Amino acid sequence: MNAKGIHEQALIIDGLVFRCDSDEPLRRGNVSAVNITVSDFNADFEGVSDDIAAWLARVAAPGSPWHIVETVADIHAARAAGKIGLIMGWQNMRGIADRLDRIRFFHRLGVRLMQLTYNERNFIGDGCLEPADGALSLFGRRVIAEMNKVGMAIDLSHVGHRTAMDVAALSARPVLLTHANSKTITDAPRNKHDALIKAVADTGGLIGASVYGPMCWNGDPSRRPALEDFYRQLEHIVGLVGIEHVAMGTDFPAVTDLDSVASVIQMTLDRYPTAITKYAQAFGNDVRTRYPSDCGSHAELGKITDLLVAKGWSTADINAFYSGNYLRVLDQIWTT
Numbered sequence: 001m002n003a004k005g006i007h008e009q010a011l012i013i014d015g016l017v018f019r020c021d022s023d024e025p026l027r028r029g030n031v032s033a034v035n036i037t038v039s040d041f042n043a044d045f046e047g048v049s050d051d052i053a054a055w056l057a058r059v060a061a062p063g064s065p066w067h068i069v070e071t072v073a074d075i076h077a078a079r080a081a082g083k084i085g086l087i088m089g090w091q092n093m094r095g096i097a098d099r100l101d102r103i104r105f106f107h108r109l110g111v112r113l114m115q116l117t118y119n120e121r122n123f124i125g126d127g128c129l130e131p132a133d134g135a136l137s138l139f140g141r142r143v144i145a146e147m148n149k150v151g152m153a154i155d156l157s158h159v160g161h162r163t164a165m166d167v168a169a170l171s172a173r174p175v176l177l178t179h180a181n182s183k184t185i186t187d188a189p190r191n192k193h194d195a196l197i198k199a200v201a202d203t204g205g206l207i208g209a210s211v212y213g214p215m216c217w218n219g220d221p222s223r224r225p226a227l228e229d230f231y232r233q234l235e236h237i238v239g240l241v242g243i244e245h246v247a248m249g250t251d252f253p254a255v256t257d258l259d260s261v262a263s264v265i266q267m268t269l270d271r272y273p274t275a276i277t278k279y280a281q282a283f284g285n286d287v288r289t290r291y292p293s294d295c296g297s298h299a300e301l302g303k304i305t306d307l308l309v310a311k312g313w314s315t316a317d318i319n320a321f322y323s324g325n326y327l328r329v330l331d332q333i334w335t336t
Contacts (some may be wrong), residue, residue: 005188006315007305011079011323014298015208015249016157018091019261023065023084025254029298033075033085033253038111041091041118041267044146045102048095052109054087062236068110072331075323089178089191091158098139100146107150112176112334114147115155116140116167119272129189129272136166148172151336156180156200157190157208157249164196173333174205174284179249181215181233182240188215189231189275194240201241208249211304213290214279221282224293225309235311238312243317247325252298258287265290 001009005029014026014034026034039051059066067078069085088111095240096102103114119127124140126133144167147154154175156164168175177200183191190212197207209230210216216229238246253261265287269276276285283289288296295303299335308318 001160001315002043003306003309004302006309006318007302010305010319011075011324012301013075013085013247013323014252015176015206015326016089016210016251017254018251019264020254021235021260022254022256024256025252025298026084029301031084031210031298031301032079033069033087035087035113035249036087038088039090039095043095045095045097045099048090049108050182051146052106052111055086056110059086068108070112071334072327075327078107078212083196087112089113089115089153089155091115091155092122093124093143094118094122096143098123100142103143103146103152104115104150104194107152111152113153113155113176115157115178116143116159116163117210118158119275126160128158129275130160130287133160136163136170140166143172144170145173151334153330153333156196159194161196164192168196168199168203168205171203174203174329175200176208176329177249178206178208179210179212179251180207181210182236184213185233185236186217186219186229189216197237197240200284201245204329204332206245206247207237207241208247210238210249210251211292211295213218213249213283213292214276215293217279221278224256224283224289226292226294227303230292230295230304231311232305243320244325247323248304248321250301252291253287254298261287 011032018037020036038055039048067083069087075085116124117127119129125136155178157180163243181191211230213225215249216225
């Protein structure tokens with residue numbers, strides 16, 4: 001089968017979309033299910049609750065293209081119904097503050113994946129931009145136990161190294177890096193040490209390799225990252241932990257108007273300059289330049305399939321990367 005046929009037949013799960021207002025961009029890439037950040041990165045309890053309420057209303061509307069994913073079976077059901085499987089996720093657990101019981105509360109509302117921190121420190125531990133790189137807190141240890149108990153997926157993508165290593169050692173279920181690459185290939189603040197990538201795999205978890213430009217860039221200000229740079233990351237991670245522990249997390253937006261995420265792009269520069277300033281100086285602070293020059297949206301995901309086929313990947317490995325590994329690991333996390 002050629003690359004086009006493989007892509008068209010694949011069940012594709014995107015491990016991270018940071019903003020979404022339409023299913024159409026996802027359909028153009030043949031995406032079947034997606035972890036969508038359903039609230040603002042730094043929302044408090046009221047903000048997170050309001051954002052979830054808005055998504056639940058959207059899903060309940062007549063003719064809705066969305067199907068809430070609470071189990072792996074829901075991913076298959078969404079595809080069979082011609083809908084997009086919506087995995088409701090967070091990128092910061094600031095919304096629970098210091099209330100452990102809120103984890104079960106949001107699980108009952110349909111949230112199935114929570115990133116512990118977003119770059120900075122919260123009650124649970126340190127984000128990846130905190131200079132102290134502190135450990136998982138005492139409260140954080142209770143959070144991990146509760147997330148394991150209720151079947152809530154743990155995401156470590158923006159979490160600090162020491163906190164994340166503590167979580168990998170403590171969690172009784174697999175943990176995830178839904179959208180992260182290796183520091184060995186690109187020494188960006190958001191990328192992960194190989195020791196953590198291995199620790200995540202040792203839990204039975206997954207690393208969602210990302211096409212996000214700053215995490216694939218070789219530092220050359222005259223050349224934007226391309227898919228070959230992404231492949232260097234993917235090849236390295238597969239070599240470290242094996243294909244069975246690798247998935248995809250694009251960190252794309254899925255929106256009808258890219259200018260609608262301009263405030264998010266500006267926020268990342270203003271609030272987290274150490275993570276993005278050099279890249280923005282080289283290529284501009286626009287969502288259109290935040291991704292590989294030859295793959296800037298879900299509509300171009302077929303180019304990744306083309307590349308994998310050209311690199312000699314088997315159909316079985318491509319399908320494992322796109323969804324097979326997610327299906328296996330999420331079932332282990334969500335089954336209680």
